[in-house]
Amino acid sequence: xxxxxxxxxxxxxxxxxxxxxxxxxxxxxxxxxxxxxxxxxxxxxxxxxxxxxxxxxxxxxxxxxxxxxxxxxxxxxxxxxxxxxxxxxxxxxxxxxxxxxxxxxxxxxxxxxxxxxxxxxxxxxxxxxxxxxxxxxxxxxxxxxxxxxxxxxxxxxxxxxxxxxxxxxxxxxxxxxxxxxxxxxxxxxxxxxxxxxxxxxxxxxxxxxxxxxxxxxxxxxxxxxxxxxxxxxxxxxxxxxxxxxxxxxxxxxxxxxxxxxxxxxxxxxxxxxxxxxxxxxxxxxxxxxxxxxxxxxxxxxxxxxxxxxxxxxxxxxxxxxxxxxxxxxxxxxxxxxxxxxxxxxxxxxxxxxxxxxxxxxxxxxxxxxxxxxxxxxxxxxxxxxxxxxxxxxxxxxxxxxxxxxxxxxxxxxxxxxxxxxxxxxxxxxxxxxxxxxxxxxxxxxxxxxxxxxxxxxxxxxxxxxxxxxxxxxxxxxxxxxxxxxxxxxxxxxxxxxxxxxxxxxxxxxxxxxxxxxxxxxxxxxxxxxxxxxxxxxxxxxxxxxxxxxxxxxxxxxxxxxxxxxxxxxxxxxxxxxxxxxxxxxxxxxxxxxxxxxxxxxxxxxxxxxxxxxxxxxxxxxxxxxxxxxxxxxxxxxxxxxxxxxxxxxxxxxxxxxxxxxxxxxxxxxxxxxxxxx
DNA sequence: ATCCAACTAATTTTT
DNA sequence: TTAGTTGGAT
Numbered sequence: 001x002x003x004x005x006x007x008x009x010x011x012x013x014x015x016x017x018x019x020x021x022x023x024x025x026x027x028x029x030x031x032x033x034x035x036x037x038x039x040x041x042x043x044x045x046x047x048x049x050x051x052x053x054x055x056x057x058x059x060x061x062x063x064x065x066x067x068x069x070x071x072x073x074x075x076x077x078x079x080x081x082x083x084x085x086x087x088x089x090x091x092x093x094x095x096x097x098x099x100x101x102x103x104x105x106x107x108x109x110x111x112x113x114x115x116x117x118x119x120x121x122x123x124x125x126x127x128x129x130x131x132x133x134x135x136x137x138x139x140x141x142x143x144x145x146x147x148x149x150x151x152x153x154x155x156x157x158x159x160x161x162x163x164x165x166x167x168x169x170x171x172x173x174x175x176x177x178x179x180x181x182x183x184x185x186x187x188x189x190x191x192x193x194x195x196x197x198x199x200x201x202x203x204x205x206x207x208x209x210x211x212x213x214x215x216x217x218x219x220x221x222x223x224x225x226x227x228x229x230x231x232x233x234x235x236x237x238x239x240x241x242x243x244x245x246x247x248x249x250x251x252x253x254x255x256x257x258x259x260x261x262x263x264x265x266x267x268x269x270x271x272x273x274x275x276x277x278x279x280x281x282x283x284x285x286x287x288x289x290x291x292x293x294x295x296x297x298x299x300x301x302x303x304x305x306x307x308x309x310x311x312x313x314x315x316x317x318x319x320x321x322x323x324x325x326x327x328x329x330x331x332x333x334x335x336x337x338x339x340x341x342x343x344x345x346x347x348x349x350x351x352x353x354x355x356x357x358x359x360x361x362x363x364x365x366x367x368x369x370x371x372x373x374x375x376x377x378x379x380x381x382x383x384x385x386x387x388x389x390x391x392x393x394x395x396x397x398x399x400x401x402x403x404x405x406x407x408x409x410x411x412x413x414x415x416x417x418x419x420x421x422x423x424x425x426x427x428x429x430x431x432x433x434x435x436x437x438x439x440x441x442x443x444x445x446x447x448x449x450x451x452x453x454x455x456x457x458x459x460x461x462x463x464x465x466x467x468x469x470x471x472x473x474x475x476x477x478x479x480x481x482x483x484x485x486x487x488x489x490x491x492x493x494x495x496x497x498x499x500x501x502x503x504x505x506x507x508x509x510x511x512x513x514x515x516x517x518x519x520x521x522x523x524x525x526x527x528x529x530x531x532x533x534x535x536x537x538x539x540x541x542x543x544x545x546x547x548x549x550x551x552x553x554x555x556x557x558x559x560x561x562x563x564x565x566x567x568x569x570x571x572x573x574x575x576x577x578x579x580x581x582x583x584x585x586x587x588x589x590x591x592x593x594x595x596x597x598x599x600x601x602x603x604x605x606x607x608x609x610x611x612x613x614x615x616x617x618x619x620x621x622x623x624x625x626x627x628x629x630x631x632x633x634x635x636x637x638x639x640x641x642x643x644x645x646x647x648x649x650x651x652x653x654x655x656x657x658x659x660x661x662x663x664x665x666x667x668x669x670x671x672x673x674x675x676x677x
Numbered sequence: 678a679t680c681c682a683a684c685t686a687a688t689t690t691t692t
Numbered sequence: 693t694t695a696g697t698t699g700g701a702t
Binding site for chain 1: 678686687688690691692
Binding site: 140141626627628629630 | 693698
């Protein structure tokens with residue numbers, strides 16, 4: 001921790017290199033910074049913000065910097081604060097989605113939303129879609145998830161249901177288009193937006209309403225975008241609309257690190273920028289401060305196999321360093337054993353710390369063997385991934401209650417809440433309630449307390465429904481006064497802790513879940529205190545969904561762990577020693593990604609992984625591997641053949657043909673010789 | 678409403 | 693292989 005801080009200070013103290021300086025100081029118009037891996041792009045953004053405020057008279061509150069993840073936004077905020085202190089006050093550094101949320105909150109009426117609107121995450125919208133699909137009597141879950149994907153794509157491309165219904169070509173698309181229209185109507189009725197709406201709604205508003213557009217253009221005078229290659233169509237539109245004809249912005253990106261096209265990212269936004277802004281200035285950052293020349297050379301050679309619209313050549317001054325190792329092993333167990341032994345060996349010989357090692361892989365399942373092995377060896381590790389905080393059931397439950405309290409027409413939340421815990425309100429009763437609510441054009445919760453219901457339901461069912469309605473109304477009032485106390489009271493009213501105990505596989509899981517709930521409450525408590533106003537509760541809850549509360553307890557003592565990451569999760573990070581396992585056909589490139597365009601992204605994925613390494617890089621693959629319970633022979637990844645011959649230590653025996661084998665052997669000798677020349 | 682057996686599919690993941 | 697889902701039976 002301390003060491004990292006010292007290293008950080010050192011970097012800060014050295015002056016930026018000429019292209020970095022140029023990127024920091026160019027403020028005459030739109031600027032594209034093509035920042036290769038490890039070229040100090042975050043530094044450019046941070047120092048540019050400082051430059052804008054200190055040298056160019058930009059007011060901090062007129063500058064907005066956007067990133068894709070909370071983590072990146074947090075990190076940037078911290079570094080800017082360390083740099084500017086008080087002068088950073090009012091500066092907006094947030095994710096694209098948080099920026100969109102701010103716009104939506106400020107423009108509620110124009111967007112046809114009411115205060116306290118709900119934000120649906122992917123799970124919530126899936127639940128809604130399933131519900132709607134059920135009404136239509138269509139659909140296994142696979143079709144519905146395809147629909148969800150399509151709808152999300154359409155939204156990101158700013159296509160409404162009407163446009164889509166004309167475009168839809170095949171059966172699934174037509175189905176999805178029909179579902180899309182219903183979905184949008186439901187969201188509207190629920191006073192809710194989904195994650196994609198957080199961007200697309202502001203965009204559509206800014207496109208159509210000149211007054212609003214001008215307001216935001218006057219509000220934000222300069223925009224900076226990190227990881228620009230990951231933007232999708234609507235995010236790019238948002239940038240364009242906010243910066244308007246002044247076009248005062250800096251975007252920083254690297255086309256070679258675009259690995260999220262499957263999530264809607266449009267790396268071609270880099271090219272589009274040039275045609276949309278003829279005056280665009282482009283600056284390349286090509287000096288890499290992270291890796292040895294050998295590692296960089298190998299990565300460069302690989303990525304040169306992809307077409308490029310911006311040629312760039314990364315170089316390093318950090319010396320040749322060690323050769324890249326390619327290791328062939330008999331099977332997956334052998335591969336893991338090799339990696340773990342290497343790490344242990346290296347640690348002994350070089351006194352490295354465990355946190356200096358990262359093992360990267362394409363798919364999560366590859367980590368399982370590794371985990372088992374590390375557990376057996378009693379080596380501490382940290383693994384990426386896992387269910388995000390807000391996807392956990394106990395958190396979803398509590399959030400559904402909060403959503404319903406703040407937004408009583410959120411029927412999605414109502415459906416989750418009404419029988420959590422069991423209240424003995426069955427499907428039949430709910431059906432009646434829903435039909436009645438529909439006829440009265442109101443939400444499910446409001447319907448519970450309406451008099452008209454008495455003629456449709458009777459006895460126990462009626463009583464329970466009315467009881468629930470009354471109880472929720474009480475809770476609603478309480479929430480406005482003392483939000484945190486009200487939430488605690490709510491949980492004790494429903495005996496939630498008890499319910500968890502009964503619905504968890506073990507006491508331990510129940511305790512963990514309850515702790516998660518407590519954690520969420522304490523986070524809310526903190527925010528309420530910070531806001532200093534209980535009336536802000538609906539704003540606090542809305543922001544909460546966009547935040548990542550995953551409790552990464554990283555206290556000093558168990559900080560020293562081996563890092564286990566997917567190649568995707570490794571982006572933006574660096575490690576002294578990197579092992580990429582499963583460098584095989586079917587795995588990397590993944591078996592589902594063999595069309596030319598997909599291969600290019602897989603290649604970038606390999607490139608991203610390789611460029612994480614500072615000092616040593618090892619690529620391993622297995623000759624045989626158990627797949628789905630069957631042992632199959634594996635081919636080394638085609639990407640291995642795309643590496644330079646120099647500076648790589650190839651395995652003694654490969655699974656290639658004898659001739660290739662021989663060539664490889666000679667290559668090995670050649671590169672070894674070259675190394676020592 | 679709940680449980681169990683049979684069946685099936687098998688990347689990457691943030692907001 | 694295994695995890696997650698579905699549908700049938702209780």
